[in-house]
Amino acid sequence: MSGKLVISIDGMGGDEGPSVVIPGLEAAHLRHPEARFLVFGDEAKLRAALDASPRLRDAVEIRHTADAVAMDDKPSQALRRGRQTSMWLAIDAVRQGLAQAVVSAGNTGALMAMAKFQLRTIAGVERPAIAAIWPTTRSESIVLDVGANTEATDKQLVDFAIMGAEFARAVLNLSRPTVGLLNIGAEELKGNEHVKAAAQALREAHGLSLDFRGFVEGNDIGRGTVDVVVTDGFTGNIALKTAEGTARQIGGYLREAFQRSLMARIGYVFAKGALDMFRAKVDPRRSNGGVFLGLNGLVVKSHGGTDALGFASAVDLAVDMAEGQIVSRIARDVQRLTFGDVEVPAGGREGTA
Amino acid sequence: MSGKLVISIDGMGGDEGPSVVIPGLEAAHLRHPEARFLVFGDEAKLRAALDASPRLRDAVEIRHTADAVAMDDKPSQALRRGRQTSMWLAIDAVRQGLAQAVVSAGNTGALMAMAKFQLRTIAGVERPAIAAIWPTTRSESIVLDVGANTEATDKQLVDFAIMGAEFARAVLNLSRPTVGLLNIGAEELKGNEHVKAAAQALREAHGLSLDFRGFVEGNDIGRGTVDVVVTDGFTGNIALKTAEGTARQIGGYLREAFQRSLMARIGYVFAKGALDMFRAKVDPRRSNGGVFLGLNGLVVKSHGGTDALGFASAVDLAVDMAEGQIVSRIARDVQRLTFGDVEVPAGGREGTA
Known part of the structure; x- marks a missing residue:
């Protein structure tokens, strides 16, 4: 082979x-x-x-x-x-x-x-992260970490930004993905210390192949405001499961609404084609599979309860990632950034002679 | 007056x-x-x-x-x-x-x-919290903190549990509300240190008028697994806004699906009554208003962009809370619990002679 x-x-x-x-x-x-x-x-x-x-x-x-x-x-x-x-x-x-x-x-x-x-983790990366592909109104975004770690330092959040951007490049075919840090307000004063320090570092960084857009809020994820949403594994996991729960809840309301009267059931028959398309759009199997980033090798986790269609999506993802050479690209990117004193590789800063 | x-x-x-x-x-x-x-x-x-x-x-x-x-x-x-x-x-x-x-x-x-x-905060309460009423498949639950603080210690999470339970008693008419701590796995080993320590304290506490059920995950909120979901203000705010974003996103898909074909538009006419009921269920105005808990006075925050119907819901909430005597009940409850060494008031422990 x-x-x-x-x-x-x-x-x-x-x-x-x-x-x-x-x-x-x-x-x-x-x-x-x-x-x-x-x-x-x-x-x-x-x-x-x-x-x-x-x-x-x-x-x-x-x-x-x-x-x-x-x-x-x-x-x-x-x-x-x-x-x-x-x-x-x-x-x-x-x-x-x-x-x-x-x-x-x-x-x-x-x-x-x-x-x-x-x-093992890639040299320069402290912790791996689990990235999820999140369907948005616009298309799809990457959210990470969704559960590998319960906390994240500013350095780790910066790593996640780099890893998420390389993942977006490989699977969403974006040349310069936009990146946002998940926070509870767009104002710079809000949020915890790690999030603020990570934002500062990403603003000051040069030579990275990503477009840092500052803070985003929970409702920006589904809107697709940025291509990559960076957060710690505790918050990311809760956001992901809350969105899944909300989708299931609304699906239940909708089923109930269509069963409520004869008129509604007739309406359902006429609208079935459209509703099937709607269902396909919110089908969790279409974006099945979390991806472990930051390791010296590609690992795709499919949902345990998925069916063949879902498992196939996870395999698709593995193929895209293998072809995108993510590991070596992440390794190169993290070497470019030093946290604290932002170190700029020779010739890397724009506008220097 | x-x-x-x-x-x-x-x-x-x-x-x-x-x-x-x-x-x-x-x-x-x-x-x-x-x-x-x-x-x-x-x-x-x-x-x-x-x-x-x-x-x-x-x-x-x-x-x-x-x-x-x-x-x-x-x-x-x-x-x-x-x-x-x-x-x-x-x-x-x-x-x-x-x-x-x-x-x-x-x-x-x-x-x-x-x-x-x-x-000022109630004696014994370190920090106020903002509580939200969250529509669930079962009925409604309380989620707090949704944004007053960016972090929460174990002591503060325990306070939030007490405050949320008294709020649920007053506005949801529950005699002994069930309470869960938001976490990223049902296993006791997962989650950060504050969440684990708060769970320990709530398990060991006696004499509180709440039924602590341990950890819940993001998808449990919409399911209504517990009456009160306790978390820090960073995570809670992101969960709330993520759910709002997901609901808006799905609403958009649905609108799109019904406009896609003539058959679907005919279906919409027949199903309109049912869909209006569905829309009423996911209408954010129905559960408009966050509530500030833990202060010596009741404060209800209505959404800034709401209409008259939403503002009226916030006023309803203020009336229910005023009639429920929440402030004095919270003050009494927090006095019963001492964090660290769990202090039990005389005669408070069940089964003692």
Whole structure:
């Protein structure tokens, strides 16, 4: 498989394991016939699932693993005892250079712990972050961190800005992504100390391939005010889950409204096509998958409860990222910025002779 | 006006001032004919607006003020120079005992600064919080803090739990509200130190009239998992604005979907009644108004951009709170709890002889 685009797959991850992973790979294969999949897991189960997807056969190579990480395993335990799991070995394939990215629908905490341990953070990056693709009124934005860390220093927020911008460049095809720091008011006086210091550093930085736009608020995320929204993992995770909860709540109200009367049910029949398009737009499977950024290797986390369509979206993302050479670009960008005294590489500052 | 229910009103607050405030008071008057309104502001403008609302005349007393706080005034400046403003004098009426609560649609930062200065925090409460009423699938919940403070210690989070529970008791008519701490995972290991310490204290506390249910996540807010969601003002403000943004975004998708084809437009006509009910459910005016808790007086903040219906909702809230005797109940509750060593008042622990 060398020389080709290879994606490593945790075949046992997620609530359903192979019965979702293999059909998901089949869907991804139709869109990316050039990609090969190195699938780790229980060989008998994977082969059984593969029998129903004959078109996929040539694109897949199975590596049998005896063990799997359970969805409720503690990350620390999985890290200590899980060296023969499909998750560990799938990540290991990236570490060894056998694959350019790994996709897992398994336990997020265990995946992050194993990925940090095996791949290590990029030199100059203190902490990895989980980035999410957020559908907006305008198109799509990147939000990070959505849960890798519970707190973030100003230096880490600056790293997240750089990482998020490179991710946006690779998957949203933007040459110079706009970046905003999530805060509780547009005025410079509001917000906590880390957010203010990070804003200061991003304003003073030169040579970065991003366009820093200052602070944004919670309602700016869905509006798509900036391409990349930077925040700590505590706030980002709560924002993401609050938005998901709000979407589900409104969907429930809407269903209820259409069942309320005969007229409404008739209306539903006429409007069904439009409503299906609406539903597709707010379908969480379309933007399935958080991405771990800041590590020496690409890791895509698919939702544990997703179906084949959702898993395929996560694989799409892994392909886009592998082709975008994100890791080396992040490594280069973080070297350009020193926090505190803003260091400018020779010739990097605009307008110097 | 002594002996009666009196609500003090900042007649000049909000984007529109008297032209929204007076019609709002008229709507509130129909629901609460027993309430009297002490309205501070430009007498000529208030009288002009009042001429269009003759039914309201007997319920209103106007107090002329020469000055008003602008929506973009800095809180510190408003506090120093704004002693003749409608906002300052409306709060002062509560401080003097002339009114049981004050309602303003003005500048939030200035209102909080003035309210803290004039009313002071309740003995035993370190910081006031802003509470919001959040519509849920189940009914309504209270979320606090949504923006009074950018950070919160464990002690302050415990205070917020107590304040939120008393607020829920008064406005949602619950005898023993359930309370959850907003966090990024249900496992006890996740979350920052303050959140974990606050959970520990609430678990060990006795004699409080609330039912602590541990941690909740962002998607639990809209689901109505608990009656009161406690968080710091940074996270709470971002959650609130993210939910508002998501609702607006989905509303936009829906409008678009119904305009897409003739069939969909026909469907819309049949389903209009149901959709209007849906719209009423997600109407932000229905739960308009944040409430400042933890001060020696009741302060309700209406959205600055609201209309008369929204302003009336904020006045409803002030009436409910005034009748619920929230201030004295919070003062009693915080005295029962000592943070660190949990102190139990004599006879307060269940099962002791």
